Structure formats: structure tokens, C-alpha cells
Amino acid sequence: MIKLSQIRKLYDTQEALRNVDLQIEDGECVVLIGPSGCGKSSLLKSINRMIDIDAGTITFFNQDIQSLPVEQLRRKIGYCIQGVGLFPHMNVKENIAILLRILKWKEEDMDRRVDELLVMSELPLSYKTKKPHELSGGEAQRVGVCRALATDPPVLLMDEPFGALDPMTREKIQIAFRDIQQKLHKTVVFVTHDIEEAILLGDRIALMNEGQIVQLSTPEALIKDQKENFTKSFIGQDYPLMVLKRYRVRDLGLKPHSNETVTHAIDLNTNLKEALALCIKQSEPVVFKDGQETYQLKYSDIFTFIRGMQDEAAH
Amino acid sequence: MKDGIRRGLSLILFSTLLFLPMGFFKVNRVLNGSVFSLWDFDFVWFLVLCAMFSTFRVHNRFISLIRTLFLMVLPSILIYVSQGYLITESFDPNVARISLGPSIYLAIVGTWVLLSTEEKGTFKIVASLLVLLALFGFGAFPMLGFYKEYINRQTTFFLELQRHLSLAVSSLLFALVPGIYLGYQSTRHPRLREWIMGFVNGFQVAPTLSMLALLMIPLASLGQSFPFLRAWGVKGVGFLPAFIVLSLYALLPITSNTYTAFKQLDPAVMDSAKALGLSSKQIFRKVSFPLALPFIITGIRIAFIQNIGNTILAGLVGGGGMGSLIFLGLAQSATDLILFGSLPVVLMALGFEVILEFTELRLKKKMGVLYDQA
Amino acid sequence: MKQLIKHRVSITYAVLFLVWIFQFDWIKMNILFFINDQNRLVQRITLVELAVQHMQIVILSSLISVAIALVLAFSVHLSQSKEYRDLILQFSTIGETLPTAAIIALSVPIMGYGNGPLLLALSIYGILPILRNTLEGLSNIPRSIHEAALGLGLTSMERLIKIELPLAMPNIFTGIRIATIINVSAATIGATVGAGGFGVMIVSGIRTYEPLLVVQASVPVILLALWFDRVLRVSSH
Numbered sequence: 001m002i003k004l005s006q007i008r009k010l011y012d013t014q015e016a017l018r019n020v021d022l023q024i025e026d027g028e029c030v031v032l033i034g035p036s037g038c039g040k041s042s043l044l045k046s047i048n049r050m051i052d053i054d055a056g057t058i059t060f061f062n063q064d065i066q067s068l069p070v071e072q073l074r075r076k077i078g079y080c081i082q083g084v085g086l087f088p089h090m091n092v093k094e095n096i097a098i099l100l101r102i103l104k105w106k107e108e109d110m111d112r113r114v115d116e117l118l119v120m121s122e123l124p125l126s127y128k129t130k131k132p133h134e135l136s137g138g139e140a141q142r143v144g145v146c147r148a149l150a151t152d153p154p155v156l157l158m159d160e161p162f163g164a165l166d167p168m169t170r171e172k173i174q175i176a177f178r179d180i181q182q183k184l185h186k187t188v189v190f191v192t193h194d195i196e197e198a199i200l201l202g203d204r205i206a207l208m209n210e211g212q213i214v215q216l217s218t219p220e221a222l223i224k225d226q227k228e229n230f231t232k233s234f235i236g237q238d239y240p241l242m243v244l245k246r247y248r249v250r251d252l253g254l255k256p257h258s259n260e261t262v263t264h265a266i267d268l269n270t271n272l273k274e275a276l277a278l279c280i281k282q283s284e285p286v287v288f289k290d291g292q293e294t295y296q297l298k299y300s301d302i303f304t305f306i307r308g309m310q311d312e313a314a315h
Numbered sequence: 316m317k318d319g320i321r322r323g324l325s326l327i328l329f330s331t332l333l334f335l336p337m338g339f340f341k342v343n344r345v346l347n348g349s350v351f352s353l354w355d356f357d358f359v360w361f362l363v364l365c366a367m368f369s370t371f372r373v374h375n376r377f378i379s380l381i382r383t384l385f386l387m388v389l390p391s392i393l394i395y396v397s398q399g400y401l402i403t404e405s406f407d408p409n410v411a412r413i414s415l416g417p418s419i420y421l422a423i424v425g426t427w428v429l430l431s432t433e434e435k436g437t438f439k440i441v442a443s444l445l446v447l448l449a450l451f452g453f454g455a456f457p458m459l460g461f462y463k464e465y466i467n468r469q470t471t472f473f474l475e476l477q478r479h480l481s482l483a484v485s486s487l488l489f490a491l492v493p494g495i496y497l498g499y500q501s502t503r504h505p506r507l508r509e510w511i512m513g514f515v516n517g518f519q520v521a522p523t524l525s526m527l528a529l530l531m532i533p534l535a536s537l538g539q540s541f542p543f544l545r546a547w548g549v550k551g552v553g554f555l556p557a558f559i560v561l562s563l564y565a566l567l568p569i570t571s572n573t574y575t576a577f578k579q580l581d582p583a584v585m586d587s588a589k590a591l592g593l594s595s596k597q598i599f600r601k602v603s604f605p606l607a608l609p610f611i612i613t614g615i616r617i618a619f620i621q622n623i624g625n626t627i628l629a630g631l632v633g634g635g636g637m638g639s640l641i642f643l644g645l646a647q648s649a650t651d652l653i654l655f656g657s658l659p660v661v662l663m664a665l666g667f668e669v670i671l672e673f674t675e676l677r678l679k680k681k682m683g684v685l686y687d688q689a
Numbered sequence: 690m691k692q693l694i695k696h697r698v699s700i701t702y703a704v705l706f707l708v709w710i711f712q713f714d715w716i717k718m719n720i721l722f723f724i725n726d727q728n729r730l731v732q733r734i735t736l737v738e739l740a741v742q743h744m745q746i747v748i749l750s751s752l753i754s755v756a757i758a759l760v761l762a763f764s765v766h767l768s769q770s771k772e773y774r775d776l777i778l779q780f781s782t783i784g785e786t787l788p789t790a791a792i793i794a795l796s797v798p799i800m801g802y803g804n805g806p807l808l809l810a811l812s813i814y815g816i817l818p819i820l821r822n823t824l825e826g827l828s829n830i831p832r833s834i835h836e837a838a839l840g841l842g843l844t845s846m847e848r849l850i851k852i853e854l855p856l857a858m859p860n861i862f863t864g865i866r867i868a869t870i871i872n873v874s875a876a877t878i879g880a881t882v883g884a885g886g887f888g889v890m891i892v893s894g895i896r897t898y899e900p901l902l903v904v905q906a907s908v909p910v911i912l913l914a915l916w917f918d919r920v921l922r923v924s925s926h
Contacts, residue, residue: 074592083583088683522874525907532900624788650798657791
């Protein structure tokens with residue numbers, strides 16, 4: 001668990017962070033989002049002391065981060081940035097294993113761990129000997145994530161890691177990351193300026209503006225509960241539609257129907273936003289097949305579901 | 316159309332053999348002799364025709380190989396052939412000599428230009444040069460004025476060559492550690508940078524000759540006042556003043572390039588190294604230094620080549636080196652001696668430049684930094 | 690008056706230089722009295738004459754370098770041929786690798802003794818800095834300006850002269866400045882082959898162990914280099 005209390009940060013006379021309080025529970029992914037200059041990156045970097053704060057305390061698993069030698073702290077925290085920062089003179093394997101080598105792991109243990117991580121991020125094992133300049137943007141970022149996770153740190157800090165990728169690659173890597181997170185349940189603090197990314201990846205969203213947290217809620221709760229005008233204007237009027245992307249048809253819990261003619265080639269993994277779009281195109285209920293079973297999908301199924309999520313969030 | 320310009324250039328250079336003098340036959344060291352050219356020989360024109368034809372593009376692998384070999388030995392053949400020129404008057408073979416004329420020099424440059432169009436051209440050029448030097452060393456060109464100087468002064472030649480290299484290398488090594496240290500420190504302390512750059516730049520502005528001369532005086536007086544220093548070699552003339560001046564001059568390129576080397580490090584790389592929890596020493600050893608190394612080598616290369624040239628001036632203050640041969644030749648108006656002293660220096664400068672640039676390139680590829688440059 | 694203050698540094702250098710070469714005897718007696726002056730030599734040539742010779746050599750060799758370098762740079766730029774560009778750059782780099790002193794010595798058999806070899810060596814050495822900087826300046830023209838020029842329908846030559854050249858001026862002057870400063874110092878070596886300039890006094894100071902002669906000739910060289918550095922830097926506006 002990470003607790004930030006009354007964090008203040010000044011750049012010259014400019015207040016980048018004003019008395020910010022935030023508590024991040026184990027295993028949850030908190031997304032810091034806001035316009036440029038709101039202080040989200042500064043807040044993130046204060047956790048692993050890449051930035052020194054001027055006032056306030058940060059405790060990391062109940063230990064003040066100032067009480068540890070900074071290298072020890074950082075070895076327990078994974079850090080991913082937009083530029084990735086892979087070491088150009090080392091190949092993929094050496095990049096991922098660098099901390100392991102310093103911690104004097106055995107050769108076989110290092111090999112095993114690197115393979116594990118590559119498989120988890122869906123990268124071919126043959127990439128081990130590639131140099132960073134041979135990788136595409138998406139591949140490099142995946143290697144960056146592997147490197148951050150090498151020592152299996154409990155916490156992962158991510159500063160707009162997918163910002164430099166093209167939309168298609170970004171979507172793929174977001175989904176891959178979400179899957180990894182669901183498997184590993186790391187505590188993640190994620191900075192982004194993209195509200196859709198925040199909805200997709202975050203268990204809770206911390207909306208920031210001018211050095212303060214304006215609102216801290218789950219993505220669903222934000223549909224109805226918008227405390228400030230700022231929140232309304234930042235997340236936009238079509239926010240509810242964006243939340244749909246967080247879920248899949250599978251989550252609706254549809255029961256299989258008797259054999260009818262299949263009208264569309266979607267499946268249980270299709271996200272709800274696409275499914276809703278399909279319902280709009282089609283006047284009749286959407287009939288699709290997943291595996292051996294045939295299903296029927298109607299508008300109302302989706303609405304009922306989303307209503308249910310909102311009510312749950314309100315409690 | 317690739318290499319078309321170089322082929323054309325080689326063709327022109329080879330054709331100079333047709334009308335420019337190939338050499339001079341001198342009865343002795345000092346008197347000017349008779350000029351001879353291509354047409355004084357029987358079938359050298361055939362050789363030249365072959366050379367000119369070799370500038371055309373060849374597609375057959377076998378012929379291409381023959382062509383490469385031909386080009387590699389052509390300089391040696393040309394020089395060898397020119398020795399065959401004899402005049403009918405009686406002459407003393409021990410004293411008379413052949414001096415090479417402009418067309419041979421141009422033709423040799425032509426072969427190198429042509430070789431540079433080939434794959435691994437630099438290696439072939441170096442190989443051709445080594446063949447030439449080896450033949451020269453083994454006495455294949457006994458009538459060459461150049462060779463006669465060599466024979467007469469063999470011990471001196473190698474002595475001065477060794478002195479030259481040791482002066483250039485030792486002063487470089489002496490400046491290496493301070494230069495890198497200062498260069499690195501100036502990335503972390505901007506004020507320091509201004510001081511260092513100002514000081515070191517000031518050196519570049521002062522003529523090397525002046526620095527050498529001005530250093531002679533205090534060293535001489537120190538040597539006179541303190542006899543034990545004199546025993547150590549602290550004299551006004553000789554090795555020491557040249558050594559000190561050369562070290563100081565080597566500082567600028569090393570410092571300046573080391574500064575650039577560390578400044579160009581990618582901030583994203585440095586950030587992620589810090590965030591991984593590596594200590595500053597670990598970051599320096601495993602990340603910053605390896606990535607900066609190729610650019611530091613650039614500075615070393617520049618400094619070394621500069622040194623080789625500046626060491627010539629050491630000859631004026633009794634520091635030895637090829638400079639002493641050159642200045643001796645200038646004083647005696649002996650062309651062969653001048654050539655004898657300067658050509659090795661030129662070859663050394665070019666040779667080391669090629670070797671060090673190659674090292675730099677290899678390192679840059681290995682460190683993955685080559686690909687960042689547009 | 691404002692102009693004077695703006696250029697105060699270069700004016701200072703110029704003044705110091707002129708005072709030095711014209712009034713050295715006074716300086717010798719009042720400022721440099723601590724240097725042991727053995728006064729063995731009778732000066733056959735005055736400092737002022739040496740200054741004139743030195744400047745002539747520097748200016749002439751710089752002009753030759755500029756002429757050749759600009760012609761080469763323009764031809765490379767107009768040809769748009771990468772092959773040609775690489776070839777010229779390679780040759781120029783060789784020109785810079787070759788030690789100046791060696792080139793001077795090697796030119797003597799061809800040109801005899803005197804100023805000739807020095808001018809040749811200095812001109813060759815100065816080509817690369819000017820060439821490299823000019824090419825850099827010409828290729829760093831912002832895309833938008835380049836495209837606007839193309840759109841106007843000018844020929845390559847017109848484009849070069851009217852648009853690209855003026856924009857590349859700062860770079861060209863940087864190259865000229867670097868070449869000239871190197872020339873000022875390197876010209877001193879020419880004395881070993883009978884060329885004129887301050888080198889003559891420096892070399893005779895070395896040969897006769899007269900430190901005063903060395904100082905006498907070295908200071909104006911440094912001042913001259915500093916002055917050129919200032920003047921050519923300011924001009925790049």
C-alpha cells in the first residue's frame with residue numbers, strides 16, 4: 001500500500017502539487033489523469049523519488065520512503081516511461097536482466113526469468129538477442145515493461161508509456177497490459193492524458209488539475225457522480241459511451257439461444273461499445289456465435305448491465 | 316552511375332603517365348638530372364593501357380579479381396619499372412639515383428582512388444601500401460633516391476621514427492586521463508565548463524612554435540639552477556618541452572569531445588537506469604561510460620592525428636622525431652631527404668586516421684548509437 | 690559612440706596589436722624588463738614589416754581557401770549527387786588530416802623556398818572547415834523556405850544565390866573564422882622554409898635561445914588570432 005499525505009512540490013515559485021493526499025491499495029491500478037501541467041507526472045515521480053518533494057510524507061508499505069536508501073526503494077518499484085529508455089548497447093535479454101545481474105542472480109535463474117517475462121508479454125523468445133534499435137515502438141515498450149517487472153516488484157509506476165505509439169499498436173498493448181495486470185495484480189500507478197486509456201486500465205481514476213486531485217472515483221461512478229465543472233468538461237459528454245469499452249459481451253451473462261441464423265461475426269470477447277454500435281446498425285436483435293453456442297443480444301441487455309454497474313458504484 | 320566520378324578521376328590520373336615526366340635520373344645527390352617519361356621505355360605503355368582499361372566497370376568475377384590484384388601491385392610495378400631507366404653516359408651506380416616524377420605519384424593516387432570504389436576498398440588500399448613498403452624494405456628498388464637515403468640513414472631513420480611515435484603517443488596518454496576527467500566534470504558543472512573551455516581554447520590560438528619556444532626558457536633555467544633536475548632530463552631542449560606542449564595541445568580535442576560524449580546521452584536511458592535502482596557508480600560503469608566511449612574515441616583520434624603533425628615541430632627544439640630529418644633536408648636542399656622525412660609522417664597520419672575511424676565505427680555499431688544519427 | 694562600445698573587445702585587441710608592433714621598444718623597456726635580453730642580434734627587419742607580411746599571407750591563403758571551398762560547396766550542392774558530395778568531403782577530410790608542416794615541407798621541391806609552400810599548405814588546410822560549414826548551412830535550410838523557393842519557379846542557380854546563400858551566411862562565416870584563426874597560428878611554421886611573417890622572429894628566437902624574440906613575435910600573433918575571432922564572429926549577422 002502506498003500512502004501520500006499532504007504532498008507539496010514547488011518549481012521555483014510555481015506550485016506543481018498542492019497538499020495532495022492519495023492512498024493506493026494493494027493490487028489496484030490507479031490512473032492519474034489531467035491536462036498538461038496538472039502535476040500528475042510529478043506526483044508519480046515522487047513515489048520512487050525521481051523527484052524530491054518539498055513537504056509531506058509518502059509511505060511505502062508503511063515505511064517512509066525517505067528512511068530507505070533510494071536505490072533499495074527503487075529496486076522494489078518498476079518504472080516505465082514514454083521514451084522506454086532501453087540501453088542501446090545491450091540486447092533485449094541483457095536489458096531485461098540488468099538488475100538481476102547486479103543482484104547476482106544465477107545464470108539459469110536469469111534465463112528462466114527472462115523467458116517467463118517474454119512469454120507473458122507475448123514476445124517471441126528469439127527476440128532475446130535483438131538490439132533495441134531493431135525493435136518496433138510497441139515491441140520496445142513491451143521489453144521496457146518486462147525490464148520493470150524483472151525482479152517482480154510489488155509496485156509499477158508508468159508515465160504515459162503508450163503515448164508515443166500509433167493508435168492500433170496502442171490498443172493492442174493496452175489490452176495486453178490489462179491482461180497482465182489481471183494475472184499479476186500488481187499495484188500500479190499510471191499516468192495518462194487519454195481518458196479512454198484511463199477507463200480501460202484503471203480500477204480508480206484520480207482526476208487532477210493545477211496540482212490537486214479534483215476527483216477520485218471508479219470509472220463507473222464517474223458517469224453520474226461528477227463533483228466539479230472541471231470534471232464534466234474534462235471527461236466529456238460522451239463519457240458513458242467510453243465506459244462501455246471497459247466491458248465485454250461476456251460480462252452481460254447472456255444465456256445461449258436456440259439455433260437461429262447468425263447475423264454478425266462478433267463473439268463474447270467483443271467490447272460493449274462495438275456491440276452497442278452493432279445494435280444501432282441492426283434493427284433486429286444481434287445473433288452471434290461463440291464456439292458452439294449461439295447468442296442473442298439486444299439494446300436492453302446492455303443498458304440493464306450498465307445501470308447495474310452504476311448502482312453498484314454508487315454504494 | 317555509382318563511382319562514375321571516381322573512375323573518371325582515376326582515368327585522368329593514369330593518363331598523366333602519358334605526358335608528364337615519370338622520373339628524374341640524377342648523377343648524384345645534388346645535381347639536377349635528366350627527365351624521363353613513359354616513352355623512354357619499351358612496353359610500359361602497355362601497362363598504362365591496362366591501367367586505363369581497368370577503370371571501366373567489370374562484371375565478370377574472375378576478371379574483377381585479376382583487376383584488383385593488378386591494381387594492388389601497380390604502384391610497386393611502376394616504381395620498379397622506372398628504375399630501369401639508364402642513360403648511356405657512365406655513372407656510378409652507388410651514387411646515381413632515380414627520383415620519382417609527378418606522373419608516378421599521380422598514378423599511384425589513381426590506383427588508390429580506383430581501389431576505393433571496390434568493396435572493402437580501404438583494406439585493399441592498405442594492403443597495396445603494405446606490399447609497396449615491404450618491397451621497399453627488402454631492397455626491391457635499389458636505384459631509388461629515396462631508398463639510397465634510407466640505406467644511408469637506416470639507423471637514424473628508425474631512431475627518429477621511434478622517437479616521433481613515442482613522443483606523440485606518450486603525450487597523448489599523458490593528456491588522456493586529465494582530458495576525460497575534465498570533460499566529464501564539465502558536464503556536471505557548467506561554470507567549470509566555461510573556465511576549462513576558455514583555457515583550453517586559449518591554447519589552440521597560440522602558435523605551437525611559440526609554446527615550444529616559451530617553454531624552453533623556464534625549463535632551461537630550471538635545469539641550470541637545479542642540477543638534479545637536469546639529470547632527469549629537464550633541459551631547455553629535447554624531449555620535455557615538446558612533451559609538455561603536445562600534451563597541452565592534446566587536451567582540447569579530448570576534453571571537448573568527452574564533454575559532447577556525455578552530453579549526448581539519451582535522457583530516457585539515464586532516467587530508466589536511475590529508476591531501476593542502480594547506484595551512480597553502477598550507472599557510470601554499465602551505462603554512461605560505454606555509451607559515451609565511441610565519442611571519446613573521436614576526441615582521442617583527433618588529438619592523436621594532431622599530435623603526429625605537431626611532433627614534427629619537436630625537431631626544431633631538439634626533441635628528435637621525423638621533424639629533425641625534414642628540417643635537415645630543408646637546410647641542405649636535399650629533396651630526397653625532405654621526402655624521406657615527410658612521407659612517413661603523412662602515411663602515419665592517414666594510417667592512424669583510418670584505423671581509429673574504423674574502431675570508432677565498430678564501437679558505435681556495438682553500442683547501438685550509430686542508428687540514432689540521421 | 691554606441692558602435693564603439695559594442696565592438697569594444699575587438700577594438701581593444703586591434704589597439705593592443707598596433708601598439709605592440711609599433712612601440713615594442715617602449716614596451717620592452719617598461720613592461721618586459723624582467724625578461725633577460727641579451728641583445729645579441731641586430732634586427733634586420735622590423736616587427737611592423739613582419740606584421741604586414743604575416744597578414745598578407747593569412748589573408749591571401751584564407752581567400753584562396755574560401756574561393757576553392759565555395760566553388761566546391763556550390764558544385765556539390767547544385768549537383769544534388771550524394772556520390773559527388775561524399776567524394777569531395779572525403780578528399781577534404783584527407784586535406785585536414787595531413788600535417789601542415791609536412792605539406793609545407795613536401796611543397797618545397799615543387800615550389801622552392803619562400804611563401805609559396807606556406808600559402809599552398811594553408812590554403813589546402815583551410816578548405817575543409819569552410820566547405821563543411823557551408824554545406825551544413827546550405828542543407829539546413831528549413832523545408833518551408835525551400836519549398837516556397839521551388840514554388841516561385843527559380844532555377845537552381847537563382848535559388849542558390851538569392852535565397853540559400855544569404856541564409857547560409859552565418860555558417861559560411863563560422864567556417865571562414867575557424868580557417869582563418871588556424872591560419873594565423875599555423876603561418877608561423879612557414880619561417881622554416883623561408884616564408885615571411887612573425888614566424889621568422891619566433892624561429893630565430895628558438896635558434897638563438899632568445900626568449901625575448903619569441904615573446905616579441907608571439908604576442909601579436911595571439912592578438913591577431915583573437916581579433917579575427919571577434920571580427921568574424923560579429924559579421925555573422
